[in-house]
Amino acid sequence: MEQLILASGACDPAADIICKPENVNELFEFTHPLFSIGPFDFTRTVFLTFLAMVIVLAFLYFGLRKTRVVPSRFGVLVESAVGFVRDDIAKGVIGPEGGRYVPYLLAMFLFLLVANLFEVTPGINFPITSRMAIPVFLSLLTWVIFVVVGFFKNGFRYVLDIIWPKSVPIGLRWLVGIIELVSTFLLRPLTLAVRLFANMVAGHLMLTLLLVSGWVFMSSVGDIGARSIIGLPWFVFGLGIYLFEIVVAVLQAYIFTLLSAVYIQSSVHPEH
Amino acid sequence: MTPEAADALKGAIALVGYGLAAVGPGIGIGIVVGNAIQAMARQPEMAGQSRTTMFLGIAFTEALALIGFVLFFIA
Numbered sequence: 001m002e003q004l005i006l007a008s009g010a011c012d013p014a015a016d017i018i019c020k021p022e023n024v025n026e027l028f029e030f031t032h033p034l035f036s037i038g039p040f041d042f043t044r045t046v047f048l049t050f051l052a053m054v055i056v057l058a059f060l061y062f063g064l065r066k067t068r069v070v071p072s073r074f075g076v077l078v079e080s081a082v083g084f085v086r087d088d089i090a091k092g093v094i095g096p097e098g099g100r101y102v103p104y105l106l107a108m109f110l111f112l113l114v115a116n117l118f119e120v121t122p123g124i125n126f127p128i129t130s131r132m133a134i135p136v137f138l139s140l141l142t143w144v145i146f147v148v149v150g151f152f153k154n155g156f157r158y159v160l161d162i163i164w165p166k167s168v169p170i171g172l173r174w175l176v177g178i179i180e181l182v183s184t185f186l187l188r189p190l191t192l193a194v195r196l197f198a199n200m201v202a203g204h205l206m207l208t209l210l211l212v213s214g215w216v217f218m219s220s221v222g223d224i225g226a227r228s229i230i231g232l233p234w235f236v237f238g239l240g241i242y243l244f245e246i247v248v249a250v251l252q253a254y255i256f257t258l259l260s261a262v263y264i265q266s267s268v269h270p271e272h
Numbered sequence: 273m274t275p276e277a278a279d280a281l282k283g284a285i286a287l288v289g290y291g292l293a294a295v296g297p298g299i300g301i302g303i304v305v306g307n308a309i310q311a312m313a314r315q316p317e318m319a320g321q322s323r324t325t326m327f328l329g330i331a332f333t334e335a336l337a338l339i340g341f342v343l344f345f346i347a
Binding site: 093190254 | 339
């Protein structure tokens with residue numbers, strides 16, 4: 001919001017038809033670090049990343065510290081989250097071997113859930129996954145895991161089966177092989193990261209534009225009089241989008257984890 | 273054409289390109305979700321599995337729109 005006001009102050013509404021920043025990412029940068037350690041700036045985004053880590057650790061620690069036969073209400077919440085990732089995502093997609101990947105998938109799901117829900121948390125209102133570094137790092141982690149698992153389980157045949165698929169007519173094998181090679185090793189991590197990033201950027205921009213413009217119109221009632229009523233529909237529409245964004249935040253965390261599991265599954269059982 | 277006008281035109285063309293890239297996946301996601309709803313209505317006991325498969329189908333179909341989004345940023 002601070003960046004939006006700065007950006008809107010930099011342009012001349014009389015001369016420019018569209019007032020927009022050079023790049024959307026400028027709106028998501030915090031240029032004033034809280035403090036710096038050497039060349040590393042400790043900005044609000046970094047602080048929120050550590051906060052998300054602490055929240056996930058506390059959630060799991062306090063939920064699973066004392067496991068009882070009849071767990072407390074909070075314990076039920078934590079156990080259902082763990083059970084959802086273990087049974088529905090890991091074992092449901094990967095199969096019986098999926099148990100080995102539960103820690104990774106659970107950590108990723110909970111971290112992304114907290115990071116995405118920062119978007120709709122009052123007082124924070126900033127999804128840290130809208131900074132490209134975090135989705136890219138997580139998707140590269142998934143990439144490394146599924147490539148290493150593929151080589152570990154199948155040896156060099158893992159790549160051979162991708163570039164020379166046996167189930168395809170021989171005349172088309174080279175074409176399907178090229179497409180599969182590009183899609184497996186290049187497009188998978190790219191789309192995995194960009195999907196999360198794009199959803200969070202679009203959601204944050206929509207929320208900020210609608211709620212801020214509505215608020216600015218309604219709060220300047222003294223200057224523009226009855227015309228400030230135009231801000232009310234914006235604000236109401238923004239609140240509707242707010243509810244929608246809660247769904248999007250949870251769904252994107254789920255889809256990121258689900259696709260990671262599917263990619264790992266395609267390395268564990270390459271013939272499917 | 274002045275360089276500024278060329279720059280502005282480039283941004284506008286990138287926007288149109290993203291719009292075109294979003295058409296195909298939009299139709300594809302519609303087909304995926306529609307068929308998933310049909311499957312869930314016909315066999316409610318398989319609804320959980322249909323839903324998971326639907327999300328996967330959406331995710332794969334979305335890829336083209338996401339590539340268009342990246343190109344929009346790069347252009």
